[in-house]
Amino acid sequence: MCREEASALSSLKPQLEELGVPLVAVVKEDIGTEIRDFRPHFAGDIYIDEQKRFYGPVQRRMGGLGFIRLGVWQNFMRAWRSGYQGNMNGEGFVLGGVFVIGPADQGILLEHREKEFGDKVDTADVLEAVKKIVPVK
Secondary structure (H helix, E strand, C coil): CCCHHHHHHCCCCHHHHCCCCCCEEEECCCCCCCCCCCCCCCCCCEEECCCCCCCCCCCECCHHHHHHHHHHHHHHHHHHHHHHCCCCCCCCEEEEEEEECCCCHHHEEEEEEEECCCCCHHHHEEEEEEEHCCCCC
């Protein structure tokens, strides 16, 4: 389902470029053709965090019981109806997030941590946060 969110974020790329802000994905692994299959859905650079340091000192996970949550199934059905499919390769229980990070001491301007599988960030919130970035000269 992260492919659905990647596509939505990629739709912002022209506006991000106009504002001088790169679109970047940090993934936790590349098993088989995972990144190659993800590439058509994401218009920015993709980096692999093999040590999973970007995921924090304590990784946020949703175990197998997460599949009994109504919200997870609603998210799955939304993505499936939109033509998105995930993959079943690798470790899929780590929850992701979306961050807008400003340069220097501006820090995190938007933090969206996935609460359950398929919990997407609002792209309007992303664009609003990006507009708050003050370029460093």
